[in-house]
Amino acid sequence: MIFTETKLKGAYIIDVKRLEDERGFFGRSYCQNEFKQYGLNTSAVQANVSYNRTKGTLRGMHMQLAPYEETKLVRCTRGAIYDVIIDMREESETFKQWIGVELTADSYRMLYVPEGFAHGFITLMDHTDVTYQVTQFYTAGSERGYRFDDPAFGIVWPVEPVVVSEKDLSHSLFDSVLAS
Numbered sequence: 001m002i003f004t005e006t007k008l009k010g011a012y013i014i015d016v017k018r019l020e021d022e023r024g025f026f027g028r029s030y031c032q033n034e035f036k037q038y039g040l041n042t043s044a045v046q047a048n049v050s051y052n053r054t055k056g057t058l059r060g061m062h063m064q065l066a067p068y069e070e071t072k073l074v075r076c077t078r079g080a081i082y083d084v085i086i087d088m089r090e091e092s093e094t095f096k097q098w099i100g101v102e103l104t105a106d107s108y109r110m111l112y113v114p115e116g117f118a119h120g121f122i123t124l125m126d127h128t129d130v131t132y133q134v135t136q137f138y139t140a141g142s143e144r145g146y147r148f149d150d151p152a153f154g155i156v157w158p159v160e161p162v163v164v165s166e167k168d169l170s171h172s173l174f175d176s177v178l179a180s
Contacts, residue, residue: 001028003038008087008094010114012038013101029075029110040112041071044133052079052123052130056162060120061086061146061171069115070136076103079128081121082158086146089116096174098153118146122157145171
């Protein structure tokens with residue numbers, strides 16, 4: 001695997017190192033030893049799949065709070081997404097900064113999302129599947145959400161959202177979360 005650290009410390013883009021021949025290719029999408037070499041969390045407890053019917057479906061920005069913070073390993077297994085993370089670690093020098101990465105089924109590229117980051121994505125194609133491994137079980141009451149269009153972050157989405165859940169639309173703006 002090829003690990004590329006992003007400008008947000010601890011977040012990595014991970015590409016499959018392909019060993020190709022006339023049959024196609026072989027590569028690893030996960031190796032505990034390689035993840036440990038980079039100091040990454042290797043204790044996935046759950047794997048999730050998200051099916052999205054329509055291009056422009058937006059899910060996010062989600063995270064779980066301590067002590068249920070989770071690390072995610074995200075991969076698009078059908079279609080394409082623009083995957084976004086925001087560093088919500090108050091002590092971090094990149095606090096409130098975000099990155100976006102295009103993940104496609106054809107690229108096999110993954111995004112490693114450390115604890116303390118909000119995560120979301122928008123689909124770039126109809127009938128898109130996203131899988132992600134997480135290091136914590138979902139714990140009701142420990143989740144937090146931020147608006148995908150919050151000016152405090154200034155996320156630039158590559159397509160206009162056309163499907164957003166009521167729950168995601170109801171998230172407060174970051175500045176009002178701080179005030180409460």
